[in-house]
Amino acid sequence: MILREQLITQGVSEKLLDDVEKFKAFYALTDQNLTSRVPQTETVFYGKDIWAMCISALLEEENILLSGPKATGKNVLADNICELFGRPQWNTSFHVNTDSASLIGTDTFIDNEVKLRRGSVYECAIHGGFGVFDEINMAKNDALVVLHSALDYRKIIDVPGYEKIGLHEATRFIGTMNYEYAGTKELNEALVSRFMTIDIPQIKEETLMVILKNNFADANEEMLSQFAGVFLDLQAKSRNSEISTKSVDLRGIIGSLKTIRRGLKPMLAVDMGVIGKSFDQYEKEIVLDVIRTRIRESWEAEDIFPER
Ligand SMILES: Nc1ncnc2c1ncn2[C@@H]1O[C@H](COP(=O)(O)OP(=O)(O)OP(=O)(O)O)[C@@H](O)[C@H]1O
Ligand SMILES: [Mg+2]
Incomplete structure (x- = not known):
């Protein structure tokens, strides 16, 4: 059964799903390199209220932060969302050494010129991808400040020394976090403020x-x-x-x-x-x-x- 049908069976509103279809058609992908990045998953996240929250927030151009205990389906949900919206995914696993360069890009010498080797967030932003920030609270807060302008109304990436990049309209970011794991950091208020937060409860x-x-x-x-x-x-x-x-x-x-x-x-x-x-x-x-x-x-x- 296709994902949409499964969600209707779960009780997700058809009206909401129709709006997703419109979004998908409006930003239809033609480039094979991008379509190959749209995840195809067998497992479907189960939970109609969470689905409704995620879909409405994303349609309203919000970014979402999925937070909850281990093995509650956060990554399954993130993959399902990309598939439902038909968007290419860039997945970045955050860790203590994540820095702004690894997200946005690093200076490299190409043909005797310093050029930016694009990081995952940069690629995601220009192609209208859905960027998954996996275990976002594993990174140091300082590294994430560079994302602020991409995540709020400015919708730009500002790399010092380079032109400012505007985000493609279809770009969204999905953070996942588990606050119980060792090594996690308290997320900075300014960062959290830039997401609609969705609490994924322990399974009933x-x-x-x-x-x-x-x-x-x-x-x-x-x-x-x-x-x-x-x-x-x-x-x-x-x-x-x-x-x-x-x-x-x-x-x-x-x-x-x-x-x-x-x-x-x-x-x-x-x-x-x-x-x-x-x-x-x-x-x-x-x-x-x-x-x-x-x-x-x-x-x-x-x-x-x-x-x-
Ligand atoms: N609501 C759910 N619907 C469907 N599958 C679920 C759900 N909750 C948990 N699972 C199952 O639990 C397993 C773990 O899912 P996933 O890797 O997405 O968890 P996670 O929340 O990202 O965990 P972690 O915080 O440890 O990274 C998968 O096999 C998934 O199918
Ligand atoms: Mg996970």
């Missing part, structure tokens, strides 16, 4: 089953709900401060189910996908106790995936 029970069923349509549903249960039980324990958030990891649950589908014994799979996420012996024991109430040692891959 109903959403979880939909995501798992979408990913594993060939699994026994009752068994899938046990895996969902493992996640939810661990989430509850973490909320009560009995364990850390390390093992509360949807990515790990999905990874476990994939290896089970491949034929691995369920207990071995969750050992890798869930228990192994914690490196504290005491915590591991608690996690294992939770898992034992849901997943039997004797289960084989065929118990979960009958058609294997």
Whole structure:
């Protein structure tokens, strides 16, 4: 099913999606180098309110900042958005050594002349791309000041010594951040002010089953709900401060189910996908106790995936 249809099924407003179609048609891509940058993803982000927030903000020329706990689908959503709007994506992973040169460009000698070797933000801006600033709060705030003029009403990139560049009208920026990870910095107020911020909440029970069923349509549903249960039980324990958030990891649950589908014994799979996420012996024991109430040692891959 195409993305638009899936979003209608989720309950996203058709009117909003029609407006996206108009945007897409108005800025239609012709250059193969650009169309090849439009992501095509199998997984579709599930969450109609978040979709509505993202789409309306982007149509109104706003930039968006997706913030939330780990494995809540922020990158999946960012990719889906580019695909829905039919825009080429430039993805930049931010880290402590990200500096303005790596974003905008660096001086290089070409034919005895100093020229700018364009960085990802520069390329994105002139081609009307959707720039994904991944883990934006990993970078030092000083490095990001150079983005301010690109992110507000001025819509320009100002590189000292070069001409000012105006952003292509279709350009948007999507930041993702996880405020729990080690090494993250408090984002500067001036930077945050330039985004509409969208809080992606921790996954809830109903959403979880939909995501798992979408990913594993060939699994026994009752068994899938046990895996969902493992996640939810661990989430509850973490909320009560009995364990850390390390093992509360949807990515790990999905990874476990994939290896089970491949034929691995369920207990071995969750050992890798869930228990192994914690490196504290005491915590591991608690996690294992939770898992034992849901997943039997004797289960084989065929118990979960009958058609294997
Ligand atoms: N709402 C959701 N809809 C669809 N898939 C989801 C959703 N939430 C989580 N997932 C699944 O969780 C996994 C992780 O997604 P993703 O990499 O986008 O997370 P993230 O929020 O960027 O995490 P991190 O903060 O660790 O970078 C993917 O397999 C994705 O399909
Ligand atoms: Mg991510």
